[in-house]
Amino acid sequence: MNLGIIGCGSVMQGPYMELVNKLVFKGIINLKSVSDVNAKIEKIIKNKFNFDFFYKDYKNILKDKDIEIVLILTSMNEHAMIAREALLQ
Numbered sequence: 001m002n003l004g005i006i007g008c009g010s011v012m013q014g015p016y017m018e019l020v021n022k023l024v025f026k027g028i029i030n031l032k033s034v035s036d037v038n039a040k041i042e043k044i045i046k047n048k049f050n051f052d053f054f055y056k057d058y059k060n061i062l063k064d065k066d067i068e069i070v071l072i073l074t075s076m077n078e079h080a081m082i083a084r085e086a087l088l089q
Contacts, residue, residue, distance in 0.1 A: 003029045004061035006082055007074035008036040008045050017048060033061050062089050
């Protein structure tokens with residue numbers, strides 16, 4: 001299953017990083033794309049994850065028909081709006 005992660009800040013780099021890496025290692029998921037408004041974070045997470053695409057605009061993940069699971073790890077202010085968009089895709 002192809003995963004897209006939206007939001008790559010402290011929440012993703014903390015508790016979720018280990019979980020995602022375990023699921024990738026077990027072959028349960030493929031981390032296809034990640035997104036964050038901070039383009040500089042790509043270099044940081046590239047050392048910790050293998051992924052195919054990095055986007056500043058999360059909508060690229062939502063438009064990708066190959067993405068089967070979306071993990072939304074943004075701030076709470078944005079979370080509900082992005083989750084709604086994901087569900088409507």
